[in-house]
Amino acid sequence: ASKPLDYESPHKKSAKKFILKEYIQLTAGPANFSDRVLQALSMQCLNPLSKEMHLMMDEVKAMLQYLFQTTNPLTLVNQTSGSGGNESILTNLLDSGDKLVIAVGGTWGEKVQDMAQRYAIDVLAIRKPPGEIFTLEELEDAVKSHQANLLFVTHGESSGGTLQQLEGIGPMCHKYDCLLAVDAVASMGVDPLYTDRWQLDAVCTASQKAIGSPPGLCLLTFSPRAEKRIKAKKTKSPYYFDMTRQGLYFDCFVDDHSRQYHYTFSSNLLAALREALAQVCEEGLSEVWERHKRNSEYLWKKMGDIGLECFVEKVQNRFHGITCIKIPSGIDQLELLKFVKDKYDIEIAYGHGPTLNKAMRIGLLGQNSRPEVVDYLVQALKDGMEQLIKRGT
Ligand code: PMP
Known part of the structure; x- marks a missing residue:
């Protein structure tokens, strides 16, 4: 019989129960989960290609459209955290050399700048002193001067405690043929956000903040304008973050309902998210x-x-x-x-x-x-x- 190498097992008999204190x-x-979310987490796993999983995805998608206040068909979940959501937006909307304006209001804006530079995107970062937010004129000057393809703003800056006003920015961007992306990781389900009314083209949030489900999922929506840009992109986005592949799995496209597998999606995280979203919808x-x-x-x-x-x-x-x-x-x-x-x-x-x-x-x-x-x-x-x-x- 094959024998393992001579590395010692950390648990020779039964492992001691690992007790976690609750805070x-x-x-x-x-943020803490509700009892309903905890219960949903205790279910068995599902086949990621099963009918039950598809039903759960459809329900989650409908609740996300309500949460994002949108009718965008390309509204979906990706199995990564909020940072991965921001990276999905950048890499699906921009090719290297494309022009991005990033309105840095704290740590999260800095991180998006770092991400964009790794993909050789041409970045103009604008900054404000702590406690301040950008005016529409400041954003317009930057979009105009940099001839930006995309403006990225953070809605609720959890590092500095500010809330960037979003109304008016979408129409301004569209005047210059620029798209608008919003990091709403911390603000979704806290302060009002209207994807369609404010003409936001890509919005990202995460499962673990005000929605109250476990960390590990990012929730995204893309406007038809953004979807067109994704499909016209010259170079492919990173495989895992490919929104066209994940969009197929989440059945977001009118011309293809094949629901093709992209990667093993955690049914457990999705069930917990479904429960958390249902609570938001009920309230x-x-x-x-x-x-x-x-x-x-x-x-x-x-x-x-x-x-x-x-x-x-x-x-x-x-x-x-x-x-x-x-x-x-x-x-x-x-x-x-x-x-x-x-x-x-x-x-x-x-x-x-x-x-x-x-x-x-x-x-x-x-x-x-x-x-x-x-x-x-x-x-x-x-x-x-x-x-x-x-x-x-
Ligand atoms: N953006 C904002 C505004 C955030 O508050 C956070 C998380 N604190 C992130 C992005 C990153 O999210 P994650 O830690 O889930 O990657």
Whole structure:
């Protein structure tokens, strides 16, 4: 009989159960799952080419069209995270040498710039100081001067806590024969987004933020204009991210219903996403948007009561999903984060990009956007600050 090589097995007898502690996840994502999503995750796997899988895909697609507020046929899921979604947009819409304007409002814009440069796309990056968002005129100047084929903007910048206004940008881009792509990874299901009404050509979000399903899927929609561009592209996109192949699998094209296999799609992740989307649909988008706004405003007020300040000073620029709080003077933020995690089982995030060493980031996303979560968090932060001041750290 064949024998394995002489490497030692890490578990010689039965492996010890790996116990994971559960936390209230108030970072910039992933957010906690509902019980319904957890239940969906406990199902057996399905054949990726089965009728059941196709039915689930059709249902997910219809719910995504509602979520994205679109009738785009090319609305689908790709088995990658939000970053992979942004990369899918870039590589399906642009050839090397094509011109891209990227409106950098924080870390996520920087990453899209990095991605684009790896594909030899001709990038013009424009930037704003922390807490600020781009005006339509600034975006128009950049699109015009760079003769851009694509403008990429981030809607909710989870690194800096800002919300880029999108209305008017689509028609402006189309005047110059430029497409508009939006990173709505953090903002989908938090702040209003209208793909068709605002003429957005490609929008990407991820499963693990306000939608509340496990990380691992990105959700995408492409306008008919973008679909035409994808089909006219000179060079092929990376195989895995090929939206024409994945679009076939998700039955997005009127002229081909072959639903050809592209790769083994996780039925478990899809079932969890289906359940999470159903919950968003049942609540209704207007209530979902209103709830996130209401609870963030409640958080800002309660933080003010204990002497904490928002990093983004202009209220109209604030994203309702992630609130950045200035690090209070005399407090070591990492000690404070550790305190609330150890004593209250709450995870919040330290700063990133524009907020690095300046602010902490609190996500009230999906199921976690509730007043009782805000009350518990503010109690934890208050206790933490008092204890750290007492200890002198
Ligand atoms: N864009 C934004 C706005 C995000 O908040 C994130 C995740 N924090 C990403 C992109 C990247 O998503 P992922 O981590 O799922 O790749």
